[in-house]
Amino acid sequence: MRRVLVVVAVLIVAAAGWFAARAVVGAVPEAEAPPMDPELGVARAGFDGERVGGGCLAGSWYEPPVRYAILDVQVAASGAVHACVEVYRVDDLDPSADYYEAAVTAYWTTTDGWSLPMRVAVDAPAAGPTTLSLSSSEPHLSNVFLADATVLAPCTGEEELQPQPIGRGWVLDSWCNGDGALESREDGETATWVVGGQPALDATVHTLAIKVAEGSRPLFTFALESPAEGRSEVEVAAAEG
Numbered sequence: 001m002r003r004v005l006v007v008v009a010v011l012i013v014a015a016a017g018w019f020a021a022r023a024v025v026g027a028v029p030e031a032e033a034p035p036m037d038p039e040l041g042v043a044r045a046g047f048d049g050e051r052v053g054g055g056c057l058a059g060s061w062y063e064p065p066v067r068y069a070i071l072d073v074q075v076a077a078s079g080a081v082h083a084c085v086e087v088y089r090v091d092d093l094d095p096s097a098d099y100y101e102a103a104v105t106a107y108w109t110t111t112d113g114w115s116l117p118m119r120v121a122v123d124a125p126a127a128g129p130t131t132l133s134l135s136s137s138e139p140h141l142s143n144v145f146l147a148d149a150t151v152l153a154p155c156t157g158e159e160e161l162q163p164q165p166i167g168r169g170w171v172l173d174s175w176c177n178g179d180g181a182l183e184s185r186e187d188g189e190t191a192t193w194v195v196g197g198q199p200a201l202d203a204t205v206h207t208l209a210i211k212v213a214e215g216s217r218p219l220f221t222f223a224l225e226s227p228a229e230g231r232s233e234v235e236v237a238a239a240e241g
Contacts, residue, residue: 029077029112031110031111031112032110032111033109034107035082035107035109039056041084042152042173042174042203043103043171044171045088045101045103045170045171046165046170046171047088047090049088049089049090049101051086051088052087052088052100052236053220053236053237053238054084054085054087056083056085056234057082057083057084057222057223057232058080058083059080059081059226060081060125060229061080061081061130061226061228062078062125062126062127062128062226063077063078063113064127064128065122068118072117072118073115073117074115074116075115076127077112078110078111078112078125079109079110081108082109083104083105083224084104084105085102085104085134085220085222085234085236086103087100087101087102087220088102089238095214097142097211097214098211098212098213098215098216099144099209099210099211100136100218100238101167101169101170101208101209101210102134102207102208103205103206103207104134104205105203105204106195106204106205107202108195108198108199108202108203110199125227125228126227126228127227127228128196128226129196130194130196130198130224130225130226131192131195132193132195132206132223132224133190133221134147134190134220134223135190136190136212136220137189137218137220138189138213138216138217138218138219139212140210140212141213144210144211145189145210146168146186146208147185147191147192147207148166148208149204149206149207150166150172150177150204151178151181151201151204152177152203152204153176153178153179153202154175154202155176164176164177166207167205168209169209175205178202180197180201182195182204191206191208193206217237217238219235219237219238220235220236220238221234222234222235
């Protein structure tokens, strides 16, 4: 009889642990507050130059479901992205070329999500990473087409006291480097950043440095693309300045 009671007690404890783990791991993603100003950049120019233009895009993202078979639960998050680009023409002493710097600030906000048993079929929008890209209408010179990206997090402690360089000539302003890595891809005259794991992100900054022929006035195209919403884009003409 005692052995039976022990087995029953173990089963009860195991069941309680299973339900507790399922409640924690399988919780519906918590909605976050939107950015205070989605058009506010996180980086300032650390070089002398003239701002020639900018533009903003917004969209939605959907994370592929994360499945926990042993807990019989699948969880997915969805949210919004707000991204803005600034383009500068850099002051230079090179009579043969002109130089431009661009910075994109993207804010990633979790707004919704769901948690369901694995056996339930879900009719959800197409999920996957979000792609940001920045293209130049003018060819780059001397292999100077340099893209970079950084995951950001709120600053804490002494981090706020020290300007932090990003890319070739930018300095982070009001944010600090966070955990995580983003890949920058350069192909022809287009820089591309593919961003996944959106629920874990607060903000990211993406920079591009390009050298073009003297007197060129490149047209920059900033694009945002997701599996659910397709592609949207905005143009920034260097002649605006």
